[in-house]
Amino acid sequence: MIEVKNITKTYMNGDMATHALRGVSFTINDGEFVAIMGPSGSGKSTLMHILGALDTPTSGTYTLDKHDVSKLSDDELAEIRRNRIGFVFQSFNLLPRATVIRNVTLPLIYAGVPEAERLTRAEAALKSASLTPDRYQHMSNQLSGGQIQRVAIARALVNNPSLILADEPTGNLDTQTSEIVLGTFQCLNEEQKRTIVLITHEPDIANHAKRIIRIRDGVIVEDSTNPNRRIINHSENS
Numbered sequence: 001m002i003e004v005k006n007i008t009k010t011y012m013n014g015d016m017a018t019h020a021l022r023g024v025s026f027t028i029n030d031g032e033f034v035a036i037m038g039p040s041g042s043g044k045s046t047l048m049h050i051l052g053a054l055d056t057p058t059s060g061t062y063t064l065d066k067h068d069v070s071k072l073s074d075d076e077l078a079e080i081r082r083n084r085i086g087f088v089f090q091s092f093n094l095l096p097r098a099t100v101i102r103n104v105t106l107p108l109i110y111a112g113v114p115e116a117e118r119l120t121r122a123e124a125a126l127k128s129a130s131l132t133p134d135r136y137q138h139m140s141n142q143l144s145g146g147q148i149q150r151v152a153i154a155r156a157l158v159n160n161p162s163l164i165l166a167d168e169p170t171g172n173l174d175t176q177t178s179e180i181v182l183g184t185f186q187c188l189n190e191e192q193k194r195t196i197v198l199i200t201h202e203p204d205i206a207n208h209a210k211r212i213i214r215i216r217d218g219v220i221v222e223d224s225t226n227p228n229r230r231i232i233n234h235s236e237n238s
C-alpha cells in the first residue's frame with residue numbers, strides 16, 4: 001500500500017539547508033501497525049507529512065495504493081487526504097472553543113456529508129476512541145490532556161480512513177492514559193484492520209507496534225518486527 005523509495009527532504013531557509021531525510025526506503029502493507037521511532041529532529045514529522053500527502057519529497061518516489069503521489073494534482077491529493085488518511089498531529093489542532101462533537105464532525109462537513117449522518121459517524125468515532133458521551137458537549141479547552149488526545153483520534157477516524165498516521169499521540173500523557181490511547185490503536189488495527197503508522201521517540205510506546213522502523217539523522221538505521229510486543233486488552237479500557 002505504501003512504498004517509499006530513496007526519499008530525501010531538504011528544507012532551505014535562506015542559505016541554510018537542513019537535510020531532514022537523506023534517502024529513506026520502505027514498504028508498509030495494508031493492515032500493518034508500524035512505529036517510526038527516533039530522537040528529536042531525526043525527521044519523523046517530515047516523513048509523516050510526506051506519507052500523508054501534506055508535503056512532497058525533494059527527491060525519491062512515494063507510491064500510495066499504486067498512485068505515484070508526486071504526479072497527483074492538488075485536488076487529487078486533497079481527495080486522498082480527505083478519504084483515505086486520518087491524521088493525529090503532534091499538536092492536536094483542535095478548535096479550542098468548539099465542542100467535542102463539532103471538532104469531530106468538521107472533516108465530514110468538508111467532505112459534504114449530510115448533517116444527520118455526521119452526528120452518527122462522529123459518535124461512532126468517539127466511541128472507538130474511548131471517549132465517554134458525557135464529554136461530547138464540552139469545549140475542547142475544557143478537557144484533560146488524555147481526553148483531547150482521544151478527540152483528536154476520533155477526528156482522525158471519522159472519515160473511515162484505511163490509513164491512520166499519528167505523530168506522538170501520547171506525548172504529554174501519563175502512563176495510564178497512554179496505555180488507553182495505545183489500546184485504542186491496537187483495537188483499530190486488530191478489529192477494524194486499519195493500517196497504523198505511529199510516530200514516537202519513546203521505546204515504551206513503540207513497543208506496542210508490530211514492527212519498528214528506527215530513524216536517525218534522516219536515515220533508517222533499523223527496520224524489524226517487534227518480538228516483545230506489548231498488547232493491551234482493549235476491553236479493560238472502557
Ligand SMILES: Nc1ncnc2c1ncn2[C@@H]1O[C@H](COP(=O)(O)OP(=O)(O)OP(=O)(O)O)[C@@H](O)[C@H]1O
Binds near residue numbers: 011041
Ligand atoms: N519547515 C522547516 N524548515 C526548516 N527546517 C525544518 C522544517 N521542518 C523541520 N525542519 C528541520 O528538519 C529536521 C527534522 O525535523 P522533524 O520535525 O521531521 O523532526 P522530528 O523527528 O519530528 O522531531 P521531534 O521528535 O522533535 O518532533 C529538524 O532539524 C528540523 O529543525
Ligand SMILES: [Mg+2]
Binds near residue numbers: 044045046090167
Ligand atoms: Mg516531530
